[in-house]
Amino acid sequence: MPERELTVGVGAGGLATADMVLNIGPQHPATHGVLRLRITLDGERIKAAEPIVGYMHRGAEKLFEVRDYRQILVLANRHDWLSAFSSEIGAALIVERMLGMDVPERATWVRTLLAELNRVLNHLMFLGSYPLELGAITPIFYAFREREELQAVMEEVAGGRMHYMFGRIGGLRDDLPMGWTGRVREAIDAVRRRLPDLENMLVGNEILQARTRGVGILDPKTIAAYGVSGPIARASGVDVDLRRDQPYLAYDELFAPGGPGRVVTREAGDCLARLEVLLEQVHVSLELAQACLERIESLGPGPVNVKLPKVLKVPEGADYLATENPLGFNGYYLVSRGDKTPWRLKLRSASFNNVQVLSTLLPGTLLADMVAILGSMFFVVGDVDK
């Protein structure tokens, strides 16, 4: 709809107006924590927006330097608390690669399974919380019902519900509990069966479509300029997925031609497209998880980790590895000087880049759209601030 502006006033020049500076956050219901947006408003229209980050900076990268390689996994899974397993496995992978260590096949498949379940858990959270920001209070209860199914099996295997700490350098902490794969299968089936309920409430809802279609359109050029990645980039037609493009874990097999893996993309680049990508990725991830399960069952029992030396030292050198975390690229740049701790471990987290794009995306939109756009950037503040 073209914008029309009409100023009515007595005397010359109409009304004199002044811009209003509004601080959204650091304490605000829409920011999921402590992101702060300094917004300049003209009426309800946003003239400028600046994301201010760092309220939750916990110095993760500095702390990496004083922890040995076993301990850094605990830190590595903290920054994005919705993708804990994906993050800890990325840190383990880079260390293993620099060590030249081979991980047992069974461990790799279990890791892949857990990473995909973690992705579903992450996406379900946003599929619940995003509608909440648009005023729909019901979807979150449906999303959390499905999350609970998957959390139960994750908890059974790892003991945790958020920070699993089930990955280890060289494999996994323990072997799987007896009969666990069957219970995972049931959980996946239950989630797949009930997912249409949630879907109808989201993309099937006229008001939700009206609030998100054509709102906050990101073009591929901006995405490249800001390093936006993950579902947000793919919603604008940027066909990048590290699981297919730089396979790690068991993804080369899963994303091979004829495999269950496929990269979900949309062309529109608006809030609705981002939501649709998330929804479809849940389906794909559940299929991937099912494929992993079948593989684990056909592999049969076997080792899930390798015996590590008492003191684990990574040979001198530097290496970079990025994984496709639920929210986007999660990169680790590890520099070792042959000590038992990293000399430097740089963390590239998805949300940090994804949030920066708000400063170009928000100006010109309405305050009500700000919430729709902010929510559709699917960020975790811990992942922004590290």
Place this chain on the structure above:
Amino acid sequence: MAGDIVEIVLRAVCVLAAFLVLPLLVGQTEHKVMAHMQGRLGPMEAGGFHGWAQLVADGIKFSQKEDIVPLAADKRVFRIAPALGIVSYLFALAVIPLGPHTVGADVPGSLVWVLAVGGIGTVGTLMAGWGSGNKYSLLGGLRTAAQLVSYELPLILACASFAIAAGSLSLVGIAHAWTPWWLLWQLPGALVFLVAATAELQRPPFDMPVADSELVMGPYTEYTGLRFALFLLAEYAGIVVMSLLLGVLYLGGWTGPFDHQIGWLWTLLKGAIFAVLIIWIRVAWPRLREDQLQRVAWLGLVPLALLQLAITAIGVVVTSR
């Protein structure tokens, strides 16, 4: 003379009692209906059975909270605002009939009265938004004002249609004139009324003035304790007034089997239908954007209401010959 005064006092007390009980009933209904629709457990402990006393516990909690008036607030406006919101609905409830004789005050133009005082409640919200000295409140208050302008017209047009159909501005008269044909004849008007009433009550999907994810709590951001509770109560009182009004206008109020004995129960039940509907809408839908509401109001509701007015007028002319 003394008898008149006693009667007036008695009627006032009855209206007050209804005003204190019915909104709480709606509040309790909302808790339970929402909980069942969303499969949420919530507090099921208070009072034992099904957590029935949770609302009482909430009330006690609200009354214990500190009453804070922000330094930057326009203090008198800030203090008066919640009262204004709730009193307007009290005045409105006084003229809504539960039965042909069960009415607080049977005035000839009761429909006009309800519409007139019902609008005042919004002024309370506007005052809260302006007086709080908070940017979120201000934005919320201005959204309220914008909403007030756009929904009031279709609401009045829809009511005018009922009045023309009945040939009366009295709610009792309209209910007397009601026939089952109205269910079809006045259907567009009833839809317009329901949508506009939801917007007047600032209930989802038209709750942009409060929009908790954008404006924290809109005009109510700075309110605590009992003053905040008054706003909540006003919202539920508003649901009661609007539901009963629609029940009387569109569903014929007390008309029903055995209406000489239990006419008041029919009115309450018909009102309850709309109250549950308004609650259901909140559970099912997200929030519209303010400009989308204006679009709905001016391009959807107003033409529909005018059409209804024309249909009603034709119907009245044809049947009166």
